[in-house]
Amino acid sequence: MKLDFALLNAIVAVANAGGFREAARITGSNPSRLSDAVRRAEQQLGVRLFNRTTRTVALTEAGKMLIERLQPVMSEVDAALDAINRYRTTPSGTLRLNVPVSATRLVLPAIVPDFLARYPDIRLEIIAESNVLDIFRDSCDAGIRYDECLEQDMVALPIGPRRQRFAAAASAAYLQQHGCPEHPRDLVHHNCIRGRYASGVMAEWEFSGEAEPFRVQVNGSLVVSIGGAMDLAVQSAIAGSGVVYLFEEWLRPSLENGALIPILEPWWLSFNGPYLYYNSRRLIPAPLQAFIDFVRTMGQATDI
Template sequence: MKVDLGDLNAFVAVAGAKGFRDGARLSGGSASSLSEAVRRLETQLGVRLLHRTTRSVRPTEAGERLLERLRPALTEVEAALDVVNGFRDRPAGTLKLNVPISAARLVLPSIVPPFLAAYPEISLEVIAEDGFVDVLAAGCDAGIRYDERLEQDMVAVPIGPRVQRFAVAAAPSYLDRRGRPEHPRDLLSHACLRGRFASGSMPPWEFERDGEALRIDVTGQLIVRIGSAADLSVDAAIAGAGVIYLFEDWLRPHLDSGALEPILEPWWPRFSGHFLYYPGRRLLPAPLRAFVDFIQGGG
């Protein structure tokens, strides 16, 4: 049976987006053309692939089985076709990355401009979010995360600084008023600017010195969403509202300017840097291969 590849892609787009309108938005087509393609595919196969209601679209059992086999197959087809890019003077196409907000803020600014300058025919789309994401299901080519959050069966390539630290700081005016902590436990009597993950968890502040590790459950009036609202905490700290605990590189401009004063620096914990991760398949899309080669070559 000869089936049109475009119809198969249309089915995958609609099923993945759980709707014709969202599928059209993500695929760049129109809802009517996707609907016609899926209807044509169902007619050719002689089986219904999608349950359609006025509120939702979801795969039938047959559609689920087809999706399980189609997604990896279509990914390999795209990669195989992309090999042709290797015969071009320069790689071309779109590279889509899913990254944490910290990477968008601290890692990519020094990489993206020279990469785009080196590969003018590559378009880069960056999606910044801090939740756990299946990069393939999200339609991305690769992701950036810390090593302990990497997905299984992925190739990981170091990107950005290899060692980072969390820093603790406050405005000099706040410290003049409330005193300067000499030990992490002193923070229990301070106004601390806390963060909450999207999952609802509120991580303690971690410290380490000479083999001793501490986890302090601080308190304070202000709580922000980790990542997306971190700049609000920074502004509040500069205004004297309390003590902030954040990536050292994020706070560095304010530490250097004197707007924030570092505290408890001997206790600042170190951790390994980010990794670029992507499926370990043999044929990589040319834009992704170019990006991997770029960061491995030091940009």
């Protein structure tokens, strides 16, 4: 029995994603099209591959057996097609990167436009998250991470500024009304604009000390989600709502135009810049290799 290759792709995509909506998001398709493809595959095979409810989509025993046999075959097909891709003058395909939200503002804007201009046949997809998760989730090829998030047996390629700092600031109006803290511990008496990760964890404020970094438990009337709402935190600080503590580069425009006044600068925490992070033991697809080669001009790769 022969089955259209596109139908096989749909089965694998839905099985890996655990549902039609997620598979559609990952593959750039739509749920109804994938559902129709799976239905047609089941009709042609004469067996049910998925048990469907209003909330879940799960493989049947027949579906599990088929996926176990299909996965290595589909991986080999992808590898073969990618090998052919290397003979092209210009690489093509999709490159998916999992990055922290800060990278979309502080790192990628200086890289992405020139990269896309250099490789017009590559489609770049950026998955930005406030939580640090597995970079290979959602079928991502690589990610951007900081030192503390790197794992063994990975390759870390410097990308973006090599040293960064957190900066504390407030508006002149706020400081005139509430006074200027002289030491980070004075922040416990100030209205601080805090950030919360998607996991629910509240970000701590960490400062540079004489021996080692130290943390300050701050409080305030405004809490924003880290990532999507950080611009609100900056604008609220400019309006006099409290003290903000964020990447220095993120605050730089407001510091330079005087909208925010830097405070506690001797204690600003400095840390290593981010890395492009990928598994060298996997077959590196042509779009990722092109991106690696492009980024290498900015630094030297380091094996972790």
